Amino acid sequence: MSDNVVPLKRTDGEERPTLQPILSLTATAMNSVNQVILKRMQSEIPLIPALAGHLISGGGKRMRPMLTLAGAEVVGYQGTRHHKLAAAVEFIHTATLLHDDVVDGSETRRGKSAANIVYGNPATVLVGDFLFSRAFELMVEDGSLKVLKILSSASAIIAQGEVDQLTAQRKIETSEERYLHIIGAKTAALFAAASRIAAVVAEKGEAEEQALDDYGRNLGVAFQLVDDALDYDADAAEMGKDRGDDFREGKMTLPVILAYARGDEEERRFWQDAIAGFRTEDEDLAHAVALIRKHDCVSATRERARHFAQRACGALSIFPDSAARRAMVEAAQFAVSRGY
Known part of the structure; x- marks a missing residue:
């Protein structure tokens, strides 16, 4: 990493990184993106905007479209093509969340009842399909086959990652390597694609594209590790x-x-039973949390997240110092230190 990249801050002092710099950087463009989202989630079938709006208006951080907007700033793009593409990114993400909640049987999402609880599984799956379709409409309207390839490829990788996670579920033998492969697909692929397309619309070279891709991919892994x-x-x-x-x-x-x-032999037996689905009561969860604390596994997970966040910051070293680059660095710092 070059000397002019702001290093990751330690988060044990008073000053903690926030998303405020990247929120401020992208605020004006995000208003345009939100207008596209609001317009394109409409349908003559009232259930569609109602269900989509239940999640879209639910207070998410909008991290993925924000990366498209911030990436455009860091490469000096002056146009507006990325507004529709950022909306497409958010639609892809929202569609995957709707499908995930059905697969997982989730009861809450962002602090309120999940869409599948309110509207049922069939409607939730179908509205997820609708949002995927809207995303691809926006990509086609942009007219760039390269953008279409990047985002469609990411969509396929996300789906594969979700299936891979499903097949690894309740398998205690799942390795750290496989876990990282899963989150690299189900989470980091869209972070990477969202970042990379900013360089494409700005007609930058392969080096800039790859730098933004590396930034988004490593940030996505760090983000999921902390989650x-x-x-x-x-x-x-x-x-x-x-x-x-x-x-x-x-x-x-x-x-x-x-x-x-x-863990020792007794602890490992507990984990085998818990992951197999035989120990799922509140007291079992409390015991699991106690074991994770005993072995400092949350801190170890955050430390691995710091490693990926550092790589994300290092990827930005090819760009000159700017408010945009500093905001993207702080977003990586926030991803590691956040408590929500």
């Missing part, structure tokens, strides 16, 4: 989801993989 750590380390109100969802669903996330590897 998975928080499932064992945060209050449900802070997370906006039920604490212990991953535990009850038998998902082999990194805190569990580490706790299992570091």
